[in-house]
Amino acid sequence: QVQLVESGGGLVQPGGSLRLSCVSIGFTLDYYAIGWFRQAPGKEREGVSCIGGSDGSTYYADSVKGRFTISRDDAKNTVYLQLNSLIPEDTGVYYCTTDGIPSCVNWYSPRSFENWGQGTQVTVSA
Secondary structure (H helix, E strand, O other): OOEEEEEOOEEEOOOOOEEEEEEEEOOOOOOOOEEEEEEOOOOOOEEEEEEOOOOOOEEEOOOOOOOEEEEEEHHHOEEEEEEOOOOHHHOEEEEEEEOOOOOOOOOOOHHHOOEEOOOEEEEEOO
């Protein structure tokens, strides 16, 4: 059974940074694409970033390009999302997810993924 656990969220001031982690339990991340999504209150879940399992290709939503960086450490079975220059609009619950395939095809749609973590809250506020 695929189990993903996110951590690293918190309260941060605008302009601040956080590093989110996504650890897999029970399976090896090496070959699989991992996506990060976020959901703000009253809004739909939106794709933030994806990293491919086959070639490590990375993809970002326009709203976070240049500010967020996705990376993976397969030795630690962990995918990271570095959040820099945070703005209040980045507030939400952040989820990592995988569908057990190596490609980030259609990564921006939550319907492309089946296995989700419990989420970690990120709040950007002065």
